[in-house]
Amino acid sequence: MTMALPLIFETRGAVALITLNRPERHNALNPEMICRLADAFDRFEADPELRVAVITGAGEGSFCSGGDLELTLPLLTGARQPETEWDHRLAANREILFRSNFKGAHSVKPVIAAINGHCLAGGFELMLATDIRIAADHARFGLPEVRHALIPFAGALVRLPRQLPHAVAMEMLLTGDQVEASRLLALGLLNQVVPPQEVLPAALRVAERIAANGPLAIAEVKRATAEAAGRPYAEGYAIETESMDRIMASEDAREGPAAFLQRRAPAYRGR
Known part of the structure; x- marks a missing residue:
């Protein structure tokens, strides 16, 4: 046993x-x-x-x-x-x-x-x-x-x-x-x-x-909220903007809105 x-x-x-x-x-x-x-x-x-x-x-x-x-x-x-x-x-x-x-x-x-x-x-x-x-x-x-x-x-x-x-x-x-x-x-x-x-x-x-959500977006939400915690607003906003730039440059960020407009399930690849 x-x-x-x-x-x-x-x-x-x-x-x-x-x-x-x-x-x-x-x-x-x-x-x-x-x-x-x-x-x-x-x-x-x-x-x-x-x-x-x-x-x-x-x-x-x-x-x-x-x-x-x-x-x-x-x-x-x-x-x-x-x-x-x-x-x-x-x-x-x-x-x-x-x-x-x-x-x-x-x-x-x-x-x-x-x-x-x-x-x-x-x-x-x-x-x-x-x-x-x-x-x-x-x-x-x-x-x-x-x-x-x-x-x-x-x-x-x-x-x-x-x-x-x-x-x-x-x-x-x-x-x-x-x-x-x-x-x-x-x-x-x-x-x-x-x-x-x-x-x-x-x-x-x-x-x-x-x-089911975008994995890169989830990761950036977690990273930005953790890094911005306790910091002045200006520093927090800068961290958020860095996350925005990374996400907007991703393939997933293009796939999400396209899938919505085409009324289909998104195929996120984490990149």
Whole structure:
């Protein structure tokens, strides 16, 4: 009997489906899963046929409960020495940890979170790195790190105050309390809250709609919005204009309007 992989990478047309697969451990991120997640994102980025990624968790209990307190956190603090090849790989290169949640480098391809259950700690930080979030109505969200004398270090200290009102972000960061999906939907951190069985189908429908659009245009939208964030208007407009110039010079930009006028489906080639 073969053991199930802790992370599953599937392709559905132009959509990559990435599943965190440790439901018996609330999909906690152990060193192997972190390495495999970084590799999965690298594979997604490198494949020109893949245009959108959907990341979800196995089961209906948890999307991801964060870093494994038994395996990952002790390895990172030095309380546990590397034992497996995954331990050694993560301990030798912490950029793998950062690549597993897009810390320091944003993807130019859209990533959708299909949040099937509780979304905590590193799982919450992974969600913050995504573009669109669809959550189960029973899911709860939180950053409990301070309760363990730790801090979030996978992007939340930077991303959360930019994605939520300051007071709400600081309440979550400083208390470690959990928040219901309905509250985060009202605050705009989530796009949809649906029954558990609808989470993945809803996410895939959005992914397919995005994948049908011009891939170069999608990439420039992501690149320009990320690079312009926090900059003065003049600098932001300059970044937007650079994106405009790249898109207007592309074959796809000529194909899109032509297909519309000819009442046919566009054939985008990504060039």
